[in-house]
Amino acid sequence: MQTPRLEIRNLVRRFEGRRVVDDVSLTIQPGHVTCLLGPSGCGKSTTLRMIAGVDMQDEGEIHVDGTLICDTVFRIPPERRQIGLMFQDFALFPHLSVGDNVAFGLKGSKAEKRKRAGELLERVGLSHYIDEFPHQLSGGEQQRVALARALAPRPKIMLMDEPFSGLDNRLRDGIRDETLALLKEEGASVLLVTHEPEEAMRMADEIALMRDGRIVQRGAPYNIYNNPADKAAVAFFSDINVLRGEVQGALTQTPFGQFLAPGVPDGGQVDIVFRPQHVSIDFDRNGRGPNPTELAGTPARGVVERARFMGSESLVEFRMDFNDEVLKVTVPNVFIPKPGTPMWLTVRRNRCFVFPVKG
Numbered sequence: 001m002q003t004p005r006l007e008i009r010n011l012v013r014r015f016e017g018r019r020v021v022d023d024v025s026l027t028i029q030p031g032h033v034t035c036l037l038g039p040s041g042c043g044k045s046t047t048l049r050m051i052a053g054v055d056m057q058d059e060g061e062i063h064v065d066g067t068l069i070c071d072t073v074f075r076i077p078p079e080r081r082q083i084g085l086m087f088q089d090f091a092l093f094p095h096l097s098v099g100d101n102v103a104f105g106l107k108g109s110k111a112e113k114r115k116r117a118g119e120l121l122e123r124v125g126l127s128h129y130i131d132e133f134p135h136q137l138s139g140g141e142q143q144r145v146a147l148a149r150a151l152a153p154r155p156k157i158m159l160m161d162e163p164f165s166g167l168d169n170r171l172r173d174g175i176r177d178e179t180l181a182l183l184k185e186e187g188a189s190v191l192l193v194t195h196e197p198e199e200a201m202r203m204a205d206e207i208a209l210m211r212d213g214r215i216v217q218r219g220a221p222y223n224i225y226n227n228p229a230d231k232a233a234v235a236f237f238s239d240i241n242v243l244r245g246e247v248q249g250a251l252t253q254t255p256f257g258q259f260l261a262p263g264v265p266d267g268g269q270v271d272i273v274f275r276p277q278h279v280s281i282d283f284d285r286n287g288r289g290p291n292p293t294e295l296a297g298t299p300a301r302g303v304v305e306r307a308r309f310m311g312s313e314s315l316v317e318f319r320m321d322f323n324d325e326v327l328k329v330t331v332p333n334v335f336i337p338k339p340g341t342p343m344w345l346t347v348r349r350n351r352c353f354v355f356p357v358k359g
């Protein structure tokens with residue numbers, strides 16, 4: 001096993017007695033991009049600030065390349081950690097030229113600094129702006145200068161805190177992809193904080209899902225999406241549908257057929273959770289739906305309540321006959337049936353998650 005570039009162990013940070021970061025451990029391998037993903041206020045920025053050295057943990061240790069850089073008594077100052085930082089409000093120095101902004105953290109002769117700055121500006125496609133001033137650049141261009149500035153001193157680790165959230169939507173995808181390409185080229189290990197699942201899916205080699213100060217799950221984007229730890233982890237990435245069922249003999253019966261609930265005692269409750277894109281729709285034929293199959297289970301009837309076109313897909317809401325509750329279904333392209341139309345739904349059984357109900 002390779003020595004991780006960054007390893008944090010059992011980090012705790014308390015504010016006013018509350019454990020805002022609550023026993024967080026995390027490793028990042030050299031050259032990897034890890035996204036710390038979680039809702040606002042869950043402790044992402046606080047974690048990043050401790051790694052950067054601008055805040056101090058109450059418990060726990062931080063190691064870089066196997067060497068301790070910070071625990072509760074020993075502490076290497078931020079400027080000697082070889083860690084680059086990029087935040088949403090990445091202020092460039094307005095009175096310095098673009099080239100001097102990028103060269104700001106560099107050591108060496110003036111010529112050497114300008115050479116490295118020029119090299120990075122070239123990489124982000126802005127070398128012609130080297131002698132201009134930040135206010136002459138667009139928001140997206142300033143962002144790229146900030147990235148060049150952060151990467152210029154060849155940091156071992158880049159910490160990025162919601163770096164794209166200030167950009168408008170149309171720019172964002174392009175800048176994310178460019179940024180990722182440059183980070184990979186430079187071989188930086190990256191910890192990127194975001195509350196947007198799409199951003200994490202797009203950027204990350206590994207996602208660490210954070211909630212209430214804790215890491216609830218870690219893994220490749222594919223695994224987190226398809227093998228989520230709990231109901232909230234499913235809901236963080238998409239709309240969800242939930243059916244509650246009672247367990248008898250490790251099985252629960254639902255209108256869509258039975259589901260396995262291994263390890264749940266008789267009388268225990270489970271939530272069967274599935275995404276709107278994993279429901280199929282069939283037309284009603286004289287009060288009958290399609291035949292049950294092993295993969296799709298049993299069809300259940302509902303009536304269209306509302307249908308909306310969303311661009312690349314349509315969202316249809318059904319009021320189900322069996323419990324009078326609404327299930328959400330998404331369908332590629334345009335599908336806008338009239339409200340009141342009866343239809344039959346089946347769920348992709350291998351895309352359903354069964355979670356025991358706690359408490």
Ligand SMILES: Nc1ncnc2c1ncn2[C@@H]1O[C@H](COP(=O)(O)OP(=O)(O)O)[C@@H](O)[C@H]1O
Binds near residue numbers: 020039041042
């Ligand atoms: N210096 C501070 N003093 C008191 N509470 C703080 C301080 N910094 C952050 N918090 C609180 O800690 C929690 C986590 O904050 P933060 O790490 O910024 O979350 P995130 O970046 O995930 O949105 C929030 O409830 C926030 O109000």
Ligand SMILES: [Mg+2]
Binds near residue numbers: 041044045046161
């Ligand atoms: Mg934050």
